[in-house]
Amino acid sequence: MTDPLLRASALVRTYRGGAREYAALRDVSLTVAAGDWVAITGPSGCGKSTLLHLLGGLDRPDSGEVWLAGTRLDDRGESGRALLRRRHVGFVFQFLNLVPTMTVIGNVELPLVLQGVGRREARARSLEILEELGVGDAADAAPAELSGGQQQRVALARAVVHRPDVLLADEPTGALDSASAEVVLDLLRRRHAAGQSIVLVTHDHRVAAAADRVVTMLDGQIVDERDLTGAKERPTYANLINLEG
Numbered sequence: 384m385t386d387p388l389l390r391a392s393a394l395v396r397t398y399r400g401g402a403r404e405y406a407a408l409r410d411v412s413l414t415v416a417a418g419d420w421v422a423i424t425g426p427s428g429c430g431k432s433t434l435l436h437l438l439g440g441l442d443r444p445d446s447g448e449v450w451l452a453g454t455r456l457d458d459r460g461e462s463g464r465a466l467l468r469r470r471h472v473g474f475v476f477q478f479l480n481l482v483p484t485m486t487v488i489g490n491v492e493l494p495l496v497l498q499g500v501g502r503r504e505a506r507a508r509s510l511e512i513l514e515e516l517g518v519g520d521a522a523d524a525a526p527a528e529l530s531g532g533q534q535q536r537v538a539l540a541r542a543v544v545h546r547p548d549v550l551l552a553d554e555p556t557g558a559l560d561s562a563s564a565e566v567v568l569d570l571l572r573r574r575h576a577a578g579q580s581i582v583l584v585t586h587d588h589r590v591a592a593a594a595d596r597v598v599t600m601l602d603g604q605i606v607d608e609r610d611l612t613g614a615k616e617r618p619t620y621a622n623l624i625n626l627e628g
């Protein structure tokens with residue numbers, strides 16, 4: 384059997400501040416196959432962002448393992464994890480983390496430049512995805528000149544422009560009105576159809592419903608895991624009418 388793209392087993396992560404301890408993850412295991420789309424939901428503070436950070440090697444668990452593309456991630460140092468992340472992962476952070484001193488398109492080009500893609504190609508590919516997300520006009524602006532929703536789409540553009548094996552996204556539609564959320568969802572659907580693996584944290588039911596699998600967390604544990612792929616194959620309402628007509 385081939386390795387899954389991403390495998391987390393028995394993850395435990397406790398935050399410590401002075402005398403206080405908080406068990407953010409308590410024995411979480413999750414497997415993501417190539418091409419899977421997983422949505423993680425659950426109430427505020429249940430550990431969703433912590434799990435996403437561990438899956439992308441931004442943070443390390445106290446115990447348990449994370450394997451990415453056949454390589455163990457969690458036992459590497461910061462630079463080893465950064466290298467793997469750059470190669471395989473696109474990340475949309477809850478706090479976006481756009482570089483304020485660069486233009487919008489400069490931010491989006493970054494992952495391509497880091498991969499050694501030429502300037503002209505990096506610019507063309509970045510502009511294409513910014514346009515796909517409806518923020519092409521803002522390419523030469525500074526991130527601070529954009530609305531929160533526009534910045535969120537720029538952060539998504541930066542996360543997928545280099546076609547990573549897996550997109551990890553923390554609330555990618557959190558700051559968006561419903562029309563912009565639909566634009567983002569369409570992009571995710573197209574990328575997923577093209578084979579992109581996606582793991583995202585969301586409170587948005589429409590985004591969760593578009594995934595193959597919905598994982599629900601509570602108090603640092605996965606309490607429910609639901610496969611929606613069968614549900615998607617059920618005939619749509621329009622098909623039913625046609626069948627009956």
Ligand SMILES: Nc1ncnc2c1ncn2[C@@H]1O[C@H](COP(=O)(O)OP(=O)(O)OP(=O)(O)O)[C@@H](O)[C@H]1O
Binds near residue numbers: 398405427433
């Ligand atoms: N660096 C930190 N130090 C101490 N406690 C932290 C830290 N990061 C997160 N926590 C705590 O760990 C718990 C889990 O946080 P996490 O951000 O993973 O939850 P979440 O489910 O993503 O929440 P939200 O939906 O509000 O973003 C929370 O109670 C949070 O306050």
